[in-house]
Amino acid sequence: MFSIGQLSKLTGVKIPTIRYYEQMGLIAAPERSEGNQRRYTADGLGRLSFIRHSRDLGFSIENIKGLLELSQHPERPCQDAHSIAVEHLKDVQNRIAKLRRLERELKRISKCDAGNIADCAVIETLADHGLCETEH
Amino acid sequence: MFSIGQLSKLTGVKIPTIRYYEQMGLIAAPERSEGNQRRYTADGLGRLSFIRHSRDLGFSIENIKGLLELSQHPERPCQDAHSIAVEHLKDVQNRIAKLRRLERELKRISKCDAGNIADCAVIETLADHGLCETEH
């Protein structure tokens, strides 16, 4: 049996976050000690690790709920899990593409070597979208 | 003079967002009509366009406050504006790097062609960090 602090250390998930996950229904409310403190089993540890890892990979709480549900039913077809992952991959790729356009623009405008604000390319570009090279 | 709705259409910033910016101190409270409705000048339009554009480029409200402050003082050196932009650029580059690691991992795990959850690579990888190829 682990206390919430031990679980936190083992998984790297902060204590208030664990309680938050419980509130959100991601993990079941665990048993309690006589003094009303949470006591987790190895099962709880596994589930929280799954969540931690999924969050690291950027899955939303809602997606993780779905994935956890699926993982409880080994006999089901895995299409659903697959499409959640693929959707998320698409999302990640979109975000990368968008950030790279920003990167280009920021690189360009931050090359400013003016002496004062009046001629600063950063300020000038922000004030006038027309000066941008890419769309956003 | 523009109403808030006209300003919204001209800049692409939604009406509640404009009011929110006013509340946050990004834009000054404009004059009001006799019936207490906001009336904006061309100046207000310029300022909101600046904000819109900066937000599009991912600058935070706090950063934008700083940049707006700077843009009001054309005689000052532009180092501050420059370093805000460079900091932001670094941040964007970090995020890109992180997302690309995720992309690799997600691509790998979503190649799963198992029939059911029991053998699904997606679920399996999420449950066990040890199966990952890159750190995160």
Add this chain to the structure above:
DNA sequence: CTTGAACCTATAGCTACTAGAGGGATTATA
């Protein structure tokens, strides 16, 4: 038995908005 660390609940705050309720103002048309 005492002390200090760990734990409890409940509430509020963070970013950057968005949505809704319940009302008043403005404008176009009849």
Add this chain to the structure above:
DNA sequence: TATAATCCCTCTAGTAGCTATAGGTTCAAG
């Protein structure tokens, strides 16, 4: 000029995914 349609007002609460704080209780070591 009346009225309907559209716009606008404030205020409050909700979104994601936590984090922080206050005020109190329990646990484990010495």
